[in-house]
Amino acid sequence: MSIEIGKVVTGKVTGITHFGAFIDLGDRKTGLVHISEISDSYIKDINDVLTVGDEVEVRVLTIADDGKIGLSIRKAQENATEDSQPQRQHKPAPRSTTAYKPREDRPSYNKGRDSRERAPQSKEPKxxxxxxxxxxxxxxxxxxxxxxxxxxxxKRGGRGGRRN
Incomplete structure (x- = not known):
């Protein structure tokens, strides 16, 4: 099986570290799922989510020149949910035709000053x-x-003498 960027493949968790999990993809290929690519929600400890030996579906994100493969579990899951749901066309929400009106019950941020209450400014410079x-x-x-x-x-240490 060839591994290509964007492809969803099944692999087995072979190792877990504090920053991610190593996934065996077969054909002597191993990739890394970073902790941020495991789930959309915050994960404090990977061991709460994955264990060694788990079968997981992953999406191939990157393949580096040195053979390192970047994987994502959450993007593979996003793809699966998109495929299972029928495609819907997104309709934008109707726009309001009313103009913006400031609310009267909002607190004023100019601390009681009104534009008419400002001190008169002289046009001639002092x-x-x-x-x-x-x-x-x-x-x-x-x-x-x-x-x-x-x-x-x-910052120089006191009396201003230079150090060489």
Whole structure:
């Protein structure tokens, strides 16, 4: 039997690890089912679901150049359920013709402020003198340099000496 990507085959569990289960596919071929590919639900311990010697149906996901085969039990089960159910055409849900209207009983996130209650903004920029602007810039610059020095000195081990 040839093993091809996408094919569903039957195999036997030969080994279980914390990250997955090894499946013997016959013809001296073994593949791995990762723990995330065993079931759609969360599995804490693989031993709760599989035991050595179990016969399982698996779908071949990958075949690497070095011969490693990636398998999935859950995708093989999805395929089986799709085949057993008749194909149905999916009809999209009818769209609502009503426009979005905000609900009145929802809490407001602007904490009681209404757009009309905002402070009036002047259209002209505030004119400061050059001296005021320069002094505020120097103060802000000194604050930033002080915090920068404090942060870097702690990372260098103290007094700021370089290490070579």
């Amino acid at each position: 004119k400061d003198s050059f001296d005021n602007l320069m002094s505020s810039f120097l103060k802000d610059s000194d604050d930033r340099l002080t915090s920068l020095k404090r942060n870097t000195e702690g």
